[in-house]
Amino acid sequence: MYLALKHTHITFAALSILFFALRGFWMLSTPEKLQQRWVRIAPHIIDTLLLASAIALTFTISQYPFSDAWLTAKLIALFAYIMLGTIALKRGKTKAVRTLALTMAPLCVGYIVWVALNHNPQPWLV
Numbered sequence: 001m002y003l004a005l006k007h008t009h010i011t012f013a014a015l016s017i018l019f020f021a022l023r024g025f026w027m028l029s030t031p032e033k034l035q036q037r038w039v040r041i042a043p044h045i046i047d048t049l050l051l052a053s054a055i056a057l058t059f060t061i062s063q064y065p066f067s068d069a070w071l072t073a074k075l076i077a078l079f080a081y082i083m084l085g086t087i088a089l090k091r092g093k094t095k096a097v098r099t100l101a102l103t104m105a106p107l108c109v110g111y112i113v114w115v116a117l118n119h120n121p122q123p124w125l126v
């Protein structure tokens with residue numbers, strides 16, 4: 001059960017990142033593609049399942065955000081990733097702002113994965 005959950009979580013994390021990268025590419029090249037109905041709906045479904053698997057995993061390993069620092073760090077970094085994603089794909093007023101947000105978002109994701117692998121909010125110290 002634990003392994004199935006973890007693989008589900010990793011699969012939806014990968015889908016979320018890949019789909020974000022695709023939308024980032026479209027934002028720079030053909031922004032009208034971002035308006036397609038399925039492109040606007042799919043991330044909500046993927047991210048809901050990513051979060052649901054994350055919550056199920058926290059209960060499975062009995063470690064929780066605001067109690068275990070690495071999970072608090074993941075949650076905060078996820079929030080930053082979502083904010084940067086919204087700026088990159090929607091709210092950024094100029095293309096320069098959207099591009100800056102788009103290049104910073106992968107830093108958040110990289111940090112999240114690094115923290116996940118080390119169970120430490122400062123994985124560079126491990």
Ligand code: HEM
Pocket residue numbers: 006009010013014016051054055057058061065071072074075078081109112113116117
């Ligand atoms: C973009 C968002 C996220 C990404 C890319 C991500 C990535 C990962 C990865 C790669 C693993 C596997 C680590 C390993 O192999 O040991 C993992 C495990 C896990 N993640 Fe996430 N995660 C994300 C969001 C979250 C959130 C928001 C939470 C909850 C606050 C969470 C909770 C967990 C838990 C509990 C595990 C299991 C750790 C273990 O059993 O060793 N994840 N995550």
